[in-house]
Amino acid sequence: MREEHWLLHFLDMNLFVLSELQSVENHVGWLASYDLEEVLADICDVTFIYPESNDKIQFLKRYRHRIFKSWYKTKDLPQLGKEPNILLVIGISYNSLLMMPSLGSLVKKFDIRLAYLFDIYEPRYLDREVILDLDYLFLPVAEIADQVNEMFPVNAAFLPHGINALKYGSNFSHRCIDIIGYGRSNPDLHKYLLARFNHSESERFYFHSTFTEPQITSYKERKMLLAKLLGKSKISLCFEPSKEERFKGYSPILTRWLEGFSAGCTIVGRKPFGKGVADLINWQDSTIELPDSSSDWLPFFEDLLDDNERLLANSERNYRECLLRHDWRYRIRDMFQTVGLPIPAKLEEEIVQLKRKAELGLTC
Numbered sequence: 001m002r003e004e005h006w007l008l009h010f011l012d013m014n015l016f017v018l019s020e021l022q023s024v025e026n027h028v029g030w031l032a033s034y035d036l037e038e039v040l041a042d043i044c045d046v047t048f049i050y051p052e053s054n055d056k057i058q059f060l061k062r063y064r065h066r067i068f069k070s071w072y073k074t075k076d077l078p079q080l081g082k083e084p085n086i087l088l089v090i091g092i093s094y095n096s097l098l099m100m101p102s103l104g105s106l107v108k109k110f111d112i113r114l115a116y117l118f119d120i121y122e123p124r125y126l127d128r129e130v131i132l133d134l135d136y137l138f139l140p141v142a143e144i145a146d147q148v149n150e151m152f153p154v155n156a157a158f159l160p161h162g163i164n165a166l167k168y169g170s171n172f173s174h175r176c177i178d179i180i181g182y183g184r185s186n187p188d189l190h191k192y193l194l195a196r197f198n199h200s201e202s203e204r205f206y207f208h209s210t211f212t213e214p215q216i217t218s219y220k221e222r223k224m225l226l227a228k229l230l231g232k233s234k235i236s237l238c239f240e241p242s243k244e245e246r247f248k249g250y251s252p253i254l255t256r257w258l259e260g261f262s263a264g265c266t267i268v269g270r271k272p273f274g275k276g277v278a279d280l281i282n283w284q285d286s287t288i289e290l291p292d293s294s295s296d297w298l299p300f301f302e303d304l305l306d307d308n309e310r311l312l313a314n315s316e317r318n319y320r321e322c323l324l325r326h327d328w329r330y331r332i333r334d335m336f337q338t339v340g341l342p343i344p345a346k347l348e349e350e351i352v353q354l355k356r357k358a359e360l361g362l363t364c
Contacts, residue, residue, distance in 0.1 A: 013086050013341060014080065014086065016048075016087050017040060017088050017089075018103070019033065020096055023052055023053040023072070029092060030092060031216075034220075034223065035162075039327075039328040040332065043347040043350060049074060049103075051102045053072060054102075074099075077104070086112050088115070089114065097115060097130045098130060100133055101130065112339060113135050114134070114138065116139075118140060121246060123144055123147050132152075136155045137155070138157050139157070139158060142158040157338055160252070161255045162328035162330065165354070166327055166350060166353060166354055169227075170231035170263050171319040171361060175234045178305055179236075181193070181208045184241065188294065189237070189290065190208065192294060193301075227259070227263060230263030231263040231264065234265070235265060235305070238257050238287065240273060241254065251272040251273045251274040251277070252272055257281070261326060265315070266285065267288065268288045268290055269290055271286075285310075285317070286321070288304070327351075329347055329354065330354075333347060
């Protein structure tokens with residue numbers, strides 16, 4: 001691989017972000033991508049490239065790019081500048097890299113080509129021809145990054161999920177929702193909480209998802225509403241995902257943990273156990289383990305919800321640790337430092353703001 005640290009001699013760069021965000025019809029699974037792109041737009045002078053899905057060849061599925069070159073088509077190619085030109089591909093799965101051929105010969109003209117993929121658990125599906133055009137591939141699962149380094153001539157690095165805590169984080173003292181659960185959950189616990197806490201005589205309030213369709217009306221509205229709901233919740237349920245089919249036995253820390261931390265929730269469930277995860281959440285009560293026996297669930301939750309001192313301490317600690325560790329700004333800085341890119345002044349300024357908020361315990 002080329003040595004890229006010569007770029008540190010430059011004070012500026014031209015960052016181009018290639019994203020599928022506008023071709024997925026407001027799918028809730030891409031909310032994390034929206035979050036990252038919002039931060040990038042805030043801290044960098046960035047040009048976003050949003051190719052359209054090539055619907056005419058959908059039926060060919062995974063092999064269609066070998067005939068048509070790309071799953072996507074980009075109508076208006078950007079003009080590259082004089083300073084170092086950096087391409088960052090942001091996507092969900094291995095298929096997301098198939099946006100790159102839609103840029104045609106322009107791909108080769110970038111000084112560095114990076115990618116960050118949120119949800120990849122079968123690296124064998126990465127297309128070798130496309131991945132050869134990358135210099136660095138960042139992945140939120142450490143074990144997968146190790147495998148990719150063994151399988152392909154690309155620098156693969158572990159970069160955990162992040163959250164826009166500076167904008168959406170909160171640490172409210174008054175919380176009217178006792179327990180919140182959303183998205184993938186523990187079905188048995190869900191039924192139990194419904195029966196115990198959501199009948200008309202109960203003073204407790206269990207808030208949960210009631211929809212199954214993945215489309216949402218607006219990424220921005222969804223982000224704002226979820227942050228507000230979590231900010232008004234005492235407990236957020238989070239369960240490590242390794243037994244779910246799509247996670248293939250891997251157990252990374254997922255965005256839902258960071259969403260809860262950012263909102264000052266106490267996290268209850270099961271800790272993820274993947275490589276490198278323990279160091280990411282190594283503070284007291286970062287995740288409180290749910291008892292194994294359902295007969296213990298009611299006293300467990302009642303005791304925890306009645307322990308205002310513990311809930312307040314957890315709220316302050318989780319909020320602070322998220323501001324100090326898990327904002328996207330730290331992840332972007334780590335990415336740029338790994339590659340040898342200059343750190344934008346606005347990024348440095350906002351990291352200072354994060355640390356100041358953590359020290360003061362300020363809320364939005």
